[in-house]
Amino acid sequence: AAQAPGSTSPVAQSAEPTEPTPAPPGSRPAGATRDGRWWLQLDDPELTRLVERALGSNLDVRAGIARVEQARYVAMQAAAARYPDIGLRGTFATGTSLTTAAFGKSPRSTMVSGSIPVSYEVDLFAKNAQAHRAAKLRRTASERDLDALAMSLSASVAEAWYDLIDARAQGKLLGEQLETNRRYLDIVDSRYKQGLTSILDVRQQRQLVAQSEAQIALIAGQEQVAAQRLAVLLGSTPEGISGAPARSDDGAPAPADAGAPAAGPVATAEAYFAPARDTLPALPPTPIVDAPASLVQNRPDLRAIARRVQAADRQVASSIATFLPTVTATFTPTYQWLHQPLSPGLMQIGKLPTKAHAFTWNAGVTLSGPIFDGLLRHATTRLDIEQMHELIAEYSQAILGALVEVDSALVLERQQRIQITHLREQSRLASETLDTARDMYKAGLSDFLPVLTALQSEQAAQLQLLAAHRQLLSNRIQLYRALGGALPADMLGPKD
Incomplete structure (x- = not known):
């Protein structure tokens, strides 16, 4: 028309x-x-x-x-x-004790310890x-x-x-x-x-x-x-x-070379x-x-x-x-170091050690x-x-x-x-x-x-x-x- x-x-x-x-049927597997x-x-x-x-x-x-x-x-x-929960714990302590003070002037003792506590919920x-x-x-x-x-x-x-x-x-x-x-x-x-x-x-x-x-x-x-x-x-x-x-x-449309001011x-x-x-x-x-x-x-x-x-x-x-x-297993290896000078009164008793260190551990299982x-x-x-x-x-x-x-x-x-x-x-x-x-x-x-x-x-x-x-x-x-x-x-x- x-x-x-x-x-x-x-x-x-x-x-x-x-x-x-x-x-086509085969166009997609x-x-x-x-x-x-x-x-x-x-x-x-x-x-x-x-x-x-x-x-x-x-x-x-x-x-x-x-x-x-x-x-x-x-x-x-x-x-x-x-997964196990593994931590790191450190301790530093220093001071005097009442026991050594009884024998005279109390010297200052120092203790350092470190441990790695491990816990695991089975x-x-x-x-x-x-x-x-x-x-x-x-x-x-x-x-x-x-x-x-x-x-x-x-x-x-x-x-x-x-x-x-x-x-x-x-x-x-x-x-x-x-x-x-x-x-x-x-x-x-x-x-x-x-x-x-x-x-x-x-x-x-x-x-x-x-x-x-x-x-x-x-x-x-x-x-x-x-x-x-x-x-x-x-x-x-x-x-x-x-x-x-x-x-x-x-x-x-604005001209090609025209600027575009804010207003x-x-x-x-x-x-x-x-x-x-x-x-x-x-x-x-x-x-x-x-x-x-x-x-x-x-x-x-x-x-x-x-x-x-x-x-x-x-x-x-x-x-x-x-x-x-719940079963929880724990294991904690620990290292301790101790320095404890003797007081003048104790030194007269005999020769005693003033320093010691050791590795210790403890393990256990908790059922709750x-x-x-x-x-x-x-x-x-x-x-x-x-x-x-x-x-x-x-x-x-x-x-x-x-x-x-x-x-x-x-x-x-x-x-x-x-x-x-x-x-x-x-x-x-x-x-x-x-x-x-x-x-x-x-x-x-x-x-x-x-x-x-x-x-x-x-x-x-x-x-x-x-x-x-x-x-x-x-x-x-x-x-x-x-x-x-x-x-x-x-x-x-x-x-x-």
Whole structure:
């Protein structure tokens, strides 16, 4: 069908989505963990650059790395109870004694000793071992939490990036529609001046022009908001994005050699993110959706909860062991040196030694056990058991939620494609209707109202089709996020 003057199809603003075609079955070995770098499938180098930068500089990722380190040191604390406790003790003492003072002037004596006390709790009932295993499992859960955070962050970056591109595509389409509306306004105004139409037609078309201008202003704001959101995801302020050119307060780009005083032009994030890009990417084939059981292996959030359930089970075993006796072995080697000069009275008795030193040691085993503690151990154990039950329920709910997320993403993508097919047909019919109404108007067979109605219908269909393409891409991003996957460890955190 012929297009109205200056009208465009939204297909030019967004790449055609491909039909869902399953990937080859052999593209990934059975049982292997899915590659979490899902954004590579979109073949968008700019998105890849943004995601990699976000994974390295996002502040939430840095906080997640700190939580992993905290869990690692907590595990080290739990491991310490499984090893001997070796200390070093030294003593220096000097003074006089009442015994020697009875025989005359009391000389000052000096004693120096050093010992290495060693104690070790014999873990007969694996109390400390189970606590250590629980701490290690919690550390692993923290690592999986970080992976889940990275997956969510990559999806958020992609959504913000394509919101930015979508705003540019809408701005471009609305700009072309505005030019079309102005051309129709010129036609109607010319016919009004010739007395061929009424002032009502002119005013209705002016209203449509004003409506397009208002939409453009709103879309410009949405572009700025998307760019600012993307900058924050990259761990920076919108004004602090590297390489962002300056823009004046009125929205116009500042000259290249113009300075940026504190109260003058400010940097704009939207101008930094590939300003020439205004088309959405075409979708690759629909990814393989494995059996539901594979979600437990591929989803890092499910793996994190599974590790916490295992850790809670180990903690219950450790708590039960506190009811049993504890055996502690001790060994202390000691070296002592003594210098004790004799008083004048004692020196007359005979020759006695004034200095002595010796190595001594003592060893022992202590057996201790609880008799009554006010039900403290009972309450602690029951608390650990109920916490384990809570985690099991959360794990089951998380699995159900993951299954629903995958199914919902597949259903929404399928229905979105059906909607796009109908919107294309609607846009085609609206264009044909506009052609017919315009020809009848030029021939004087109808007034301007059918033309105005057809023009509004065509432009609305174009915007709806563009929005449907954006929603289809969002559904695919959510499907990738729901399927999960593993990311290389070196992708997370700062690279310096």
